[in-house]
Amino acid sequence: MGAEASGYDASHIEVLEGRAAVRKRPGMWVGSTGERGPRHMVFTVVDRAVNDVLAAGTGSVEVTLAPDGVRVADSGPGIPVEAAGHSGGPALEAVLTRWESEKGPKGRHAVDAAPFFSSGLFVVNALSSRLTAEVRREGVRWTQEYEQGVAVGPPVAAGPATGTGTAFFFRPDAGIFETPECSLPALEQRLAELALLNPGLEISLTDERTPDQARAQRFRFPGGTRDFVSLLEEGAGSPLHPDVIHFEREDPRMAGVMDVALRWSDSDEERMRSFANSRATGEGGTHTAGFRAGLAAALSAYGRTHGLLTAADPDFGPDRIGRGLTSVVSVWLDGPEFEGATRGRLGGAEVHACVEQAVREHLSVWLMEHPEQAKSVIGICRLPWNPQDRFDLHSSTVAN
Structure with missing residues (x-):
């Protein structure tokens, strides 16, 4: 049966690109719309944080499970912020809104934390109902807000900062995932593995989803x-x-x-x-x-x-x-x-x-x-x- 007889032609083909493609087929990028999807998002952000810390030689990564989302913070050098005139790598907004903008460390020194495949911060941002980015660099704290992968506004200087680092607070979109929450044991195992395999790394995991039963753990293993x-x-x-x-x-x-x-x-x-x-x-x-x-x-x-x-x-x-x-x-x-x-x-x-x-x-x-x-x-x-x-x-x- 030809295209004319079936009534099917090029007008029936929907071409999706960028953020729309990710939100249309989330399982292609994070493996599942079940619990595994949000967990993969966490590991993707942890992947970037750990690589930043290891590239600096030492440091820490903090993962916090809050009632309304997940926060991953590191003590690395901080992602460059274009509004501040930073150079030397893709700026914050490019990392969060473009495919493969963040090159980062490669080869044997790059940690591959996500257990499925590396989807990048762009995918995490696109599949989050809200995401807040915070960067501490050169004594200034910068913040930027996103909704469903779209910037609400440009990066804003939010005041002075001590130290350096990058933090992302994101909420896996409840309209996409069956459950936006992550299994604590699965996170514990993977974060412990990363600390065991990288003796210079310290990772903390705090579960605040039930306020009266908050739980905090620290993973650091000098013996590797x-x-x-x-x-x-x-x-x-x-x-x-x-x-x-x-x-x-x-x-x-x-x-x-x-x-x-x-x-x-x-x-x-x-x-x-x-x-x-x-x-x-x-x-x-x-x-x-x-x-x-x-x-x-x-x-x-x-x-x-x-x-x-x-x-x-x-x-x-x-x-x-x-x-x-x-x-x-x-x-x-x-x-x-x-x-x-x-x-x-x-x-x-x-x-x-x-x-x-x-x-x-x-x-x-x-x-x-x-x-x-x-x-x-x-x-x-x-x-x-x-x-x-x-x-x-x-x-x-x-x-x-």
Whole structure:
């Protein structure tokens, strides 16, 4: 049937651009019009705040859940305000009203906090019934108001300011989302992860939605991934060695840095978390495959050399080293390659090779220096074990 017979022609095609396109199809940009959508909006704003703070070297991010919205504030340098004549980056209004205006830090130093994809502040603004931006720069506090992504007026100098930073108070549009509120446990887990993976970062989370039951938490972990392993181990049995095995290594072949922490206990379970540029990789990838291969090679070589494996024993395979193992494998890459629509799996063959070599070399040294503990580790790895007996850490909360 032709276009003339069906009555369908170009006049029936609706072309939407910019803010209108975002509000028409919000699920395309934040994943859902359910609770996940507002949560994604929070993570998008947190993403920008954390990157600003880390680019400055240190600092803090504050997330507050209020009865009428969410406030995310940071102690970074503050977004430039065009009305003040600032230069050196996209100005506040451009960041909030244009696609990809805010370039920000890239590569291995950029945190990817949002678990779905990076939608940018423009999308957050477009999907908010109201948004207030506040910038503290050069001793002046600037504010600007928006309604459904449209500026009510220009940035206004609202008085003197101490320190620097940017804050956004926004209300996910109740006309778009089934619920504009966010689940507290989901926020707790992700903010704790960011603080654990970035030891110089401090994040606070305050829930004021029920005034007589206000709750505040602070996430700061100087031990980084070592602290992460200790938290994951809670309820996992007694450690087979007192110290968490930990190392960091940069490798130009993968254009990045790896941060690995692990410890074995007498538990029957395996507990692993993996990340790429602070993004949780729930489906694993080349970094976790390399990690397992490196562990298996080091344990097999040490067991053979020291008579802990008999001639009849096969070498350890990557699926035989998980019993009692708690680990965190984090990589920071200039150009991470994610697979799948939700980017839950890391690609890149060079990552596998680099992580495998580094883990094999570091663990081999540790085994040589700790013979009694090495014997215990190899002993538990020799026990029969089902590789599917892995604790689901991606649905549990990690908090301080």
